[in-house]
Amino acid sequence: MNSFLAVMSFSDFAAFFVYDFVWYALIVGVLIALCSSLLGVTLVLKRFSFIGDGLSHVAFGAMAVAAVAGLTNETWIVLPITVVAAVLLLRTGGNRAKLNGDASLALISVSALALGYLVYNFSGSSNLTGDVCATLFGSTKILSLTPLDVGMCIGLSVLVIGLYLLFYNKIFALTFDETFARATGVKTQAYDLLIAVVIALVIVLAMNLVGSLLITALVIFPVLCAMRVFKSFKRVVFCAAVVSVVCALAGILLSIWLETPVGCTVVAVDLCAFLGFYAVGAVRQKIVSR
């Protein structure tokens, strides 16, 4: 009947799971979703949502440089550049004049995007549009991961999650009230640096899944969902992680089933989840205020 939904029968769909690349995609997708949602809580609450966006554009620019240089594994050039950019952005965004930070972020963001595309033109690739599109929207990358990619992703994710658990109480205090934390003698600048580095790590990871344009969605949607319904920090973090993982899994499976690009599908599922949580939150509000 409907050709859009009748792309694949269930047995065809199930047959996909004999392939390693499907499992790789699922593992990497879940880990990235988990990491980005954890960080998202801090970024959204500190009003840094757009730093994720700016950084992903920087990562795109770095990716272009790596492509032109003909590197086989771009991570080694993309990661350091993104880390440096993250540190610089959080510095300007956090401490100094807010307005300035806002504008400089936009400046860096668009410059990296434009220069990245410009540089790509020198790569001599026969499939320029395809390359750029893949970097921006991550269309095929996630389904062609090597065991090395997966291993690296697992390693970085373990690092990010470990750091998050270890510093959970500090992250809460810093996010809630940085001035108070500093006044009681916490080395907030060290933690800011740590957060910046971890954000950069996660963004470089997430480029594999959704591409650089859509990373912000992974960072902000889960926590916005959680904030609609939950009111304690712990529950918001937990709920965001669960929502993010479920959406990533559902998105990847849907994209295989419907043969749609992975990144956009995951983000679309995230958006649906947000609308759902928004509705639940609104209904609750009404019941409470009655």
Next chain:
Amino acid sequence: MELLNCKDLTLGYEGKAVAEHVSFTVSEGDYLCIVGENGSGKSTLVKTLLGLQPPLSGIIEKSDVLKKAGGVIGYLPQQTPVQRDFPATVEEIVRSGFLAKSGLRPFYTRAEKQLAAEKMERLGISHLAKRCYRELSGGQQQRVLLARALLATGNLLLLDEPVAGLDPKVTGEMYELIKTLNREGVTVIMVSHDIRAVLTFATHILHVLHRTAWFGTAEEYANSDIGRAFTGGEQ
């Protein structure tokens, strides 16, 4: 016993002095009020005392007594709108007062949780422990932040306009609470615009002016020229 001794401080940003010749001492059990007109350098003084920025010149001496208690000044900040939509329970916020003491330990100990519970009980916010901070009234929010400050410090509180934005009844309760804490041995430094409260509660007063600062006991202040001029002869 002396806790803090500030000698001839010059306060300001990036080499530009906001207030000069600020000297005062804080001893155990004192209730010091810091007054002065807007822009006279009160908030700069607060930041300097908290160690958020260095003084341009002069020395802040923390006594051994204070250092032994962790050297931390428990800070009650002015309310900021940034925290408006923050998902956090009262308990989570109060416990975060232990932050500096817990070092690299990733969790709070049972003893710390117990102490946090006692402080909440003491400030009458135990029943709010699981409630969301942003849904509380202004007075309740201040009590939560006060509990956090008390957990961070051994015995020295710095309150920055603690009653700003509170209605008269809650303001009175807040002042009573601070006074009670002070009587129980907590040393209080309070920045305030409320001159009537200052004259009622303070044992010592620091009046920050642009070029200089006046420091003395509350009685001396009431009888000084500067005190009479600022209070408009109220008493």
